[in-house]
Amino acid sequence: MALQIRNLPVTLQNLITGLREDNVMCAIIDGLITESQEVVASYVSAMETEGGNILSEKSNLIRIRHPSAVDVNRLQCALNEFKIAVSGALKQMKVLEHKVHAGIGKCQQKQRDNERDISAKEIKIEELNTEITNLKQKIKDCERQATNNENEARELSNKASKMEKEKEDAEVASTIGGSVGVTASILLAPFSGGASLLMAGAAASWVGGTLLIADEYRSKARTLERCASDERSNARKARQRKDKLVNEKSSIRDQISDLRKKKRKLENTCRILEQVNECLLTYIELMNSVETHVQDLDASVHGATVHGETFDIIKNALNECPDCLEEEAMTCMMELREKWQIVENEILKTFRRV
Incomplete structure (x- = not known):
């Protein structure tokens, strides 16, 4: 009408x-x-x-x-x-x-x-969706890299601990038979052509080399732990950024809903x-x-x-x-x-x- x-x-x-x-x-x-x-x-x-x-x-x-x-x-x-x-x-x-x-x-x-x-x-x-997807992948990559670094650092620390244990055992053995070994080496030197003295020196060198390798493992482990910490930090920041974008997307969706009503x-x-x-x-x-x-x-x-x-x-x-x-x-x-x-x-x- x-x-x-x-x-x-x-x-x-x-x-x-x-x-x-x-x-x-x-x-x-x-x-x-x-x-x-x-x-x-x-x-x-x-x-x-x-x-x-x-x-x-x-x-x-x-x-x-x-x-x-x-x-x-x-x-x-x-x-x-x-x-x-x-x-x-x-x-x-x-x-x-x-x-x-x-x-x-x-x-x-x-x-x-x-x-x-x-x-x-x-x-x-759409832009936020793309960035959120990229951040999710970044979080995943950072977490994986941090886990790998932590595992490798743990492995190096274990190796260093093992070497240090072997060094301690060697030091104990050296303390018990130190004086006997030295005396025997000197006494046997004329008959062994000095070989007994060389063996004693080699044993000492092995202990020193083991300590150097253990220290290097410790150093690498600490570096890997720092890298893992950095990766965890990057993942945390990416997660915070992602959460912020998710909230922003939700807010924009509400705005679009209001605009469509208008x-x-x-x-x-x-x-x-x-x-x-x-x-x-x-x-x-x-x-x-x-x-x-x-x-x-x-x-x-x-x-x-x-x-x-x-x-x-x-x-x-x-x-x-x-x-x-x-x-x-x-x-x-x-x-x-x-x-x-x-x-x-x-x-x-x-x-x-x-």
């Missing part, structure tokens, strides 16, 4: 409920509500009050039987008042229609801005405003027609006053049962009757709409 002009203020008022958070559109709709109330009042006044006066004057003229009792000027005055009221209502309608059209344009612009924001945020989410509200607002605009264009067309026909009727009534039989011409035109008039007066009366009927039909049609 087409929107009726009387319902414009209520229809616009209903839009405000869904646009509370949109201050710009609320301000536009508030202005349209105020002007639509004025348009409805002007339209009803023109078509019901002034239009009713026209129909009343017609009834009065039909009931009058003697020319001396009729006031043709009164009919002309009623027509003029009606014409002014129609013209004023039409002007207000055109102004309101222009503002509604501008409101539709603003609403459509906000829709486009809204869609661009949604697209930008969706692209941002988009639906804007689409509904635009649809309603287009209905309002269509309603106004329909009534503007109607009022243009009424104004044109009233001007024609007013000119015909004024033309009838040129003849001496003004009352008879108008009365017969309104009564639709012409008496015998002169040919020129008869032509004027037929034209007047036709134009009056058109205006009356327009008024009655408008009554049905209102």
